[in-house]
Amino acid sequence: MSGQSLLAPGHLSPPRAVPGTIVRPEYVGKAAPTPYTGPEIQDAETIERMRIAGGIAARAMAEAAKIIAPGVTTDELDEVAHTYMCDHGAYPSTLGYRGFPKSLCTSLNEVICHGIPDSTVLRDGDIINLDVTAYIGGVHGDNNATYLVGDVDEESRLLVERTRESLNRAIKAVRPGRQINIIGRVIESYAKRFGYGVVRDFTGHGINSSFHSGLIVPHYDSPQATTVIQPGMTFTIEPMLTLGSYEYDMWDDGWTVVTKDRRRTAQFEHTLVVTDTGTEILTLP
Numbered sequence: 001m002s003g004q005s006l007l008a009p010g011h012l013s014p015p016r017a018v019p020g021t022i023v024r025p026e027y028v029g030k031a032a033p034t035p036y037t038g039p040e041i042q043d044a045e046t047i048e049r050m051r052i053a054g055g056i057a058a059r060a061m062a063e064a065a066k067i068i069a070p071g072v073t074t075d076e077l078d079e080v081a082h083t084y085m086c087d088h089g090a091y092p093s094t095l096g097y098r099g100f101p102k103s104l105c106t107s108l109n110e111v112i113c114h115g116i117p118d119s120t121v122l123r124d125g126d127i128i129n130l131d132v133t134a135y136i137g138g139v140h141g142d143n144n145a146t147y148l149v150g151d152v153d154e155e156s157r158l159l160v161e162r163t164r165e166s167l168n169r170a171i172k173a174v175r176p177g178r179q180i181n182i183i184g185r186v187i188e189s190y191a192k193r194f195g196y197g198v199v200r201d202f203t204g205h206g207i208n209s210s211f212h213s214g215l216i217v218p219h220y221d222s223p224q225a226t227t228v229i230q231p232g233m234t235f236t237i238e239p240m241l242t243l244g245s246y247e248y249d250m251w252d253d254g255w256t257v258v259t260k261d262r263r264r265t266a267q268f269e270h271t272l273v274v275t276d277t278g279t280e281i282l283t284l285p
Contacts, residue, residue, distance in 0.1 A: 004109070004123060004125060004126070006109075006110060006262050007108055007109060007110065007111065007120065007258070009116075009118065009120075009251065009253065009256070010073075010074075010075075010118035010119035010120040011118055011119040012101060012116065012118045012119075013075050013118070013119075015095060015096075015101050015102065016078070016079065016082045016095070016102075016103060018086055018091055018092070018095065019086060022086060022089060022090070022091050023091065023135075023136075023138075024091055024096075024135075025091060025093060025096075025097075025135050025140075025211065027096070027097060027098070027211070028091075028095075028096040028097075029096065031098070031099070032098055033097070033098075033210065033211065033212075035214070036206075036208075036209075036210035036212075036213045036214055038208070038209065038210070038213075040206050040208075040213060040215050040230075040233050040234070040235075041230055041231070041232035041233055042208050042232050042233075042234050042273070043232070046139060046208060046209070046234075047232070047234065047273050047282070049136075049137035049138065049139045050139045050140075050141055050207075050208065050234060050271065050273070050282050051141075051282050052136060052137055052141075053090065053134050053135065053136045053137060053139050053140055053141030053282075054134075054141030054142075054143065054271050054281075054282035054283035054284070055141070055282075055283070055284065055285065056084075056085060056088050056090045056134040056136060056141065057085075057090075057132045057133055057134035057141040057142060057143050057271075057283055058132075058141070058143050058283045058284055058285040059084065059088075059285045060080075060081040060084040060085045060088075060090075060104075060132050060134060061081065061104075061130050061132040061143060061144070061145065062285050063080050063081065063084045064077045064078075064080040064081040064084075064104065064130055064132070065130060065145070065147055066080075067080060068122065068128065068147050068149055069122065069149065069150070070121075070122055070123055070124040070126075070149060070150045071121060071122065072121070072122050073117075073118070073119055073120060073121050073122070074106035074108070074115070074117040074118060074119075074120045074122070074128075075117045075118055075119060075120075077104070077106055077117060077128075077130065078102050078103050078104055078106065078117035081103055081104045081130070081132050082095075082103035082104070085103070085132075085134050088134075088136075089136055090134040090135060090136040091134070091135040091136070092104065092132075092133070092134065092135075093133035093134060093135045093140050093142070093211055094131075094133055097211060100114075100116070100255060101116060102116055102117045103117075104117065104130055104131060104132045104133075105117075105129070105130070105131035105144070106120075106128060106129070106130060106131075107128065107129040107131070107256075107265075107267070108120065108122075108126055108127070108128050108129075109126055109127060109128075109264050109265075110258045110259045110262045110263060110264055110265065111129075111256055111257065111258050111265070112199055112202065112240050112242070112248055112257040112258065112259060112265045112267070113129070113131070113199075113202050113240060113257050113267060114131075114255040114256055114257055115129075115255075115256050116253060116255055116256060122149045123149065123150075124149060124150035124151055125149065125150060125151060125152055125153060125156075126149035126150075126152070127146055127147065127148055127149065127152060127156050127159075127160055127264060127266060128146065128147055128149060129144055129145065129146040129147075129266065129267045130144060130145060130147065131143075131144035131267075131269065132144065133211065135211075138209050139208055139209050140207050140208070140209075140210075140211050140271075141207075141271050141282055141283050142207055142211070142236050142269065142271050142283065143269050143270055143271060143283035144238060144267055144268065144269040145164075145268050145269070146160045146163065146164075146266040146267055146268060147160075148160065155243065155264075156243075156264050156266075158194075159196070159241060159243055159264060159265075159266050160266045162190070162191075162194060162196070162241065163239060163240075163241045163266040163267060163268055164268045165190070166186075166187045166190050166191060166239045166241060166268075167187075167237060167238070167239055167268040167269070167270065169186050169187070169190055170183045170184075170186050170187050170219075170237050170239065171237060171270065171272065171279055171281070172278070173185075173186045174229060174237075174272065174274060174278060174279045175229065175277075175278060176229055176230055176231050176274060176276065176277075177228065177229065178228070178229050179225065179226050179227065179228055179229070180215075180217055180218075180225045180226070180227045180228075180229055181218065181221060181222050181223070181224075181225035181226065182229075183204070183217055183218070183219070183225075183237055184198075184217075184218040184219050184220045184221045184222055184225060185221040187219045187220070187239045188219070188220045188221050189221075191239075191241050196241040196242060196243065197241065197242035197243075197244060197245050197246035197259075198219055198220045198239070198240070198241060198242075198246055199219065199239075199240035199241070199242065199246045199248070199265070200218065200219075200220055200246055201248070202240060202257065203216050203217055203218050203219060203238075204216075204217030204218075204219065204235055204236040204237045204238050204269070205217060205235060205236055206233075206234065206235045207234055207235060207236055207271055208234050213235075215227065215233075215235055217235050217236065217237060219237075219238070219239040219240065229274055230274060231274050231275060231276050232273065232274060233273070233274045234271065234272065234273045234274075234282070235271070235272060236269055236270065236271050236272070237269065237270060237272065238267055238268065238269030238270075239267065239268065240265055240266070240267040241265065241266055241267075242259050242263060242264070242265040243263040243264050243265070244259060244261040244263035245259060245260055245261045245263070246259075247259070247260040247261075248260055269283075270282070270283045271283045
């Protein structure tokens with residue numbers, strides 16, 4: 001593994017402005033979102049709006065990824081994704097969600113999830129996860145991916161490659177009539193081949209007009225995850241695999257989650273809709 005020093009919080013710039021013409025999610029300006037009470041199964045019209053939101057989120061992430069290189073700050077990545085979403089009429093879903101101050105999450109190296117973009121400079125050999133969600137048409141589209149920064153060591157590169165593969169395998173396992181724990185069973189069994197940890201306390205989730213609907217999608221084989229998968233359900237799968245322990249610490253900012261042993265971690269995510277025979281990925285560029 002890379003011998004680079006561990007991360008520390010950088011300087012946080014002010015939240016970016018969103019044009020007043022762009023519709024905000026209901027939780028903006030509130031301490032927490034209103035609990036979702038609607039269905040997990042969405043109608044065709046809602047799913048079509050989610051395709052639009054998901055496409056914008058995917059393209060915003062791709063635009064930010066284009067500038068990933070040693071010397072770039074995570075705040076610069078935030079600026080690119082924020083501008084893309086606003087230019088396409090979408091609100092960056094993370095901005096103001098439970099007080100989160102930025103328009104995407106940037107999780108470097110030992111950060112499992114929810115890293116806040118700031119003045120931190122990317123270094124040669126880093127790995128970084130971008131997590132981008134767009135809100136438009138009254139619905140959200142949520143995706144993330146982990147990228148290599150410059151010349152990355154083999155152990156980290158394989159972690160990233162295999163985490164992406166775990167997501168692909170989980171997506172293929174989704175079928176109507178199966179319990180949702182099939183997702184975690186597939187991910188965990190694959191991760192165990194390589195001795196990776198599988199993060200438990202941060203999961204996939206239902207998504208629609210609500211950023212997080214209340215449906216939980218574990219990435220390990222949870223006996224409690226007995227919800228039966230049905231056509232029209234919309235949710236994310238977003239495995240987080242670690243080189244060591246899945247246990248974690250949280251920074252004082254209340255968001256940044258790091259592996260307890262400070263070893264590296266990777267994550268990939270798509271928003272999906274369940275079809276009659278499998279799934280459709282809604283977060284494609």
